[in-house]
Amino acid sequence: MxxxxxxxxVLIVGLAALTVLIKAAGPVVLGGRQLPPWFSRVTMLMAPALLSALVVTSVLAAGRSWSVGAHTVGVGVAVVMLWRRCSLVLCVVVAVAVTAGLRAI
Amino acid sequence: MAEAEEETPGEAFRRGVRLGVPFAIVGFFLSASFGVLARQAGFSVAQASVTAMIVFAGSAQFAALSVITVGGGIPAALTAGSLMNARFLAMGIALAPSLPGGALRRAAQGQAVVDSSWALANRGDGTFDRWLLFGTTLPQYVTWTTGSVVGAVFGNALGDTHRLGLDAIYPVFFLSLLIAELRDARSRWVAIGGGLLALGLVPISPPGVPILAASAVALVGLVRRSRWR
Structure with missing residues (x-):
């Protein structure tokens, strides 16, 4: 579909409006107020949970099935490089090169 | 802290611009890949470009795009993007005491927050250098916008973009953000849990749901116990 x-x-304008509201909410509404610690723990943990889900589903799934492809290998190489603290630019270049290389074979 | 010389706002801003340049370079290519993938998902050139201009939140854009690419609807895409943005709520709350002015001015200044600028402007003592924040964000906004225009306009001219491996750019970028988020054992377990839950739901749930469902794992933040460390 x-x-x-x-x-x-509708999607673009909606996403923009929500992003503006979320970024404004902290400084305007909640500024200076003391929030319960659990609140900031949960909101800060949203990032690792969702980033992980986004990465995993983009690399290991296609549509509604699990699948691996050339980009899985490319990103896999980059993971090792990121872990070894290589620069992000280099990791991205290698990931793209490995992916494109495998698809060319 | 006893600093010998106070940095003027102008100096802080210029230092921020310099610090922002490496992120801006990566952002250009990331945004260009967004432009290409958005065109493939059915966006027009204008739509792909305007998205980067007015949303200016990479993870939310890619989360929303990946939901509709697999066939999810607008509500699921908006929810995925907004949940991805939830961290800006926490960042904005932390930043609030460092922003002067009335509600509108504070709201406007809050728009300058992106992951890298927030982290770099954080002095670590509960205050933020807002001019450094603005400076760091500026080059990133410029390349984010131009990148998506370039990707949207020239994406189709590249022919079969699948062949070029551009779809490997955004997972690597978000992996780097993810690694930066893994500060303690709890965040590592949340990342593992979110990833496994999303992957497990792929074959059995409607499109878009796996990414949304992963956010539920963040609720372990309700548990205060320090055993996570």
Whole structure:
């Protein structure tokens, strides 16, 4: 199911509005107020949970099935390099090169 | 802290710009890959470009795009993007005491927060250098916008972009953000749990749900116990 032209605009404007509201909420509404510690723990843990899910599903799944491809290998090499504290630019370049190389074979 | 010389706002801003340049370079290519992938998902050139201009939140853009690419609907895409943005709520709360002015001015200044600028502007004592924050964000906004325009305009001219391996860019970028988030044992377990849950749900749930469901793992933050360390 692809989105129509109008639906894409709805998505873009909606996402922009929500992002602006989320970024404004901290400084405006909650500024200076003391929030319970569990609140900031949960919101800060959203990032590792969702980033991990985004990476894993983009690398190990296609549509509704598990799948690996050339990019799985490319990203896998980059993981090792990132872990060894190589620069991000280098890791991205290697990941793209490995992926493109495998697809060319 | 006893600093010999106070940095003027202008100096802090310029230092921020310099610090932001490496992130801006990577951001250019990341945003270009967003432009290419968005075109493939059915966005027009204008739509792909405007997304980067007015959303300006990489992880939210890619989360929303990946939900609709697999066939999820608008509500699921907006929810995935917003949950991905939830960390800006916590970042904004931390930043709030360092921002002067009325509600509108504070809201406007809060828009400058991106992961790298927030981290670099954090003095570590509960205060933030707002001019450094603005400076760090500026080059990233410029390349984020131009990158998506370049990707959207020239993406189709590249022919079969699948062949070029551009789809490997964004997982690597978000892996680097993820690694930066893994500060303690709890965040590591949350990352593992979120990833496994999403992967496990792929074959059995509607498109878009796996990424959304992963956010539930963050609820372990409700547990205060220090055994996680």
């Amino acid at each position: 692809a989105l129509t032209y109008t639906q894409v605009w």
